[in-house]
Amino acid sequence: MVALSGWGLYPTVDCKLVEPESERDVARALDVNGTIARGLGRSYGDPAINERRTVLGMTKLDRVLGFDDATGVLRCEAGVSLSQVIERFAGRGWFPMITPGTRWVTIGGCIANDVHGKAHHAQGSFLESVLSMRVLLASGDVVTASRTENADLFFASFGGMGLLGVIVEATIRLRKVSTTFFKQRVFVGNDLESLMQHIEEQDAAFPYSVASINPLETGARLGKGVLSAGDHASLEDLPEKFAREPLRGNGRAFFDMPFLFPNFTLNRATLSLVHVFGQQFMTRGAAITHADNFFYPLDVLVGDWNRGYGKRGFTQYQFVIPKEDGARNLRAILETIVSARQLPSLNVLKKLGKENAAPLSFPREGWTLAIDFPVIDGLAELLSRLDAMVADMGGRIYLGKDAFLDAATFARMYSRLPQWRVAKQKYDPHGVFTSNLSRRVGLT
Ligand SMILES: Cc1cc2nc3c(=O)[nH]c(=O)nc-3n(C[C@H](O)[C@H](O)[C@H](O)COP(=O)(O)OP(=O)(O)OC[C@H]3O[C@@H](n4cnc5c(N)ncnc54)[C@H](O)[C@@H]3O)c2cc1C
Incomplete structure (x- = not known):
């Protein structure tokens, strides 16, 4: 067990931390007694901690799988951070399309929170930059989710707090810039x-x-x-x-x-x-x-x-x-x-x-x-x-x-919660994915 918290250092709980290095490792590490993925732990509270249950630290899945310099389309593993994206591609004139107020976040974390930046009024949230993702489900199957394929899983994953499956890979668009x-x-x-x-x-x-x-x-x-x-x-x-x-x-x-x-x-x-x-x-x-x-x-x-x-x-x-x-x-x-x-x-x-x-x-x-x-x-x-x-x-x-x-106030605030629950029931019927946050606000 290791003591883990979010960025706010509150709350801190003991978790079983596993750090897979490949998709196959992720499948092996799935724990039916409760699993949640974790990126760089920049969420402030408790979405990426799981008291006495399994936390999958995803930062070792950080390989770039393909990049098209003509279109700025990047295919990478979900543990790649925006900082790595900037280090690798800013010099070639490409910057994250949507970015929160820190670059120390993973692509998986950005999807799970549907992060927004300082241009939300003009450019929307992280969803706008994602073309597709591959998600490892509780069944162990890996499926592709996009606007046209498993679209319910795709949309429910943004703001879905890692509760539908482990995002192992994503294809995102970067923004062309002429200077940094x-x-x-x-x-x-x-x-x-x-x-x-x-x-x-x-x-x-x-x-x-x-x-x-x-x-x-x-x-x-x-x-x-x-x-x-x-x-x-x-x-x-x-x-x-x-x-x-x-x-x-x-x-x-x-x-x-x-x-x-x-x-x-x-x-x-x-x-x-x-x-x-x-x-x-x-x-x-x-x-x-x-x-x-x-x-x-x-x-x-x-x-x-x-x-x-x-x-x-x-x-x-x-x-x-x-x-x-x-x-x-x-x-x-x-x-x-x-x-x-x-x-x-x-x-x-x-x-x-x-x-x-x-x-x-x-x-x-x-x-x-x-x-x-x-x-x-x-x-x-x-x-x-x-x-x-x-x-x-x-x-x-x-x-x-x-x-x-x-939980009661959360349900009052998110009126489309029933729609999300349908996706949760379909893709994780036995509730394998759970976290301290999900139990607190009644998402699981
Ligand atoms: C200084 C600072 C500034 C910030 N500014 C903003 C801002 O402007 N706008 C904004 O929206 N947010 C902001 N945030 C919050 C931050 O962008 C989000 O919390 C982001 O999701 C953190 O990414 P992470 O990789 O650290 O994920 P974590 O915090 O580790 O995890 C966040 C969620 O993602 C899930 N997750 C992580 N990886 C995966 C995966 N591979 N598959 C499935 N689920 C996964 C986890 O289960 C958890 O539910 C800020 C945070 C800090 C510290």
């Missing part, structure tokens, strides 16, 4: 409404946008924040110093977090400093910057930054609520957070585009806020109150970040 640089503009909103207005305006002008607020502000300044919006830079956009190497590879983390921070380090005073520093940092963002700095700011600054929250761990609370009444509802949620005297830290505010055909995919049209909280006394009660508010507003919680949601 990014051009951005920064806008300051002095309160929530003006920040939201900036986002609405800039989303019409730029494919990528991301804002951050200071969640400790109250009253008239509640929701004060900074928006960064932009697009991939073309060769003509680059100053000479970058133009010499326009497809330059990655920016590595400046330093690694060497140890778990003691729990007393984080309090409202230190947090205020973090927010002020963070917003200054965003406001001064260069007009042309390496794509890593825009897409993966946390990867670039500090490796293993999750250890900064200490042993107790943390969670990222991410919800989306419909755009109707968005400002009023967001304000109500922020006021509830502020009055709870918890320690809200890193956060992202974005507008999401339309929902797709995957029944458990998180994104839907509206406003999404993701906000980190260390796990301290009173947090579970606050999140339960917020969950009820989000459900009443017609919104939902992102399972890729969650560690607290209960």
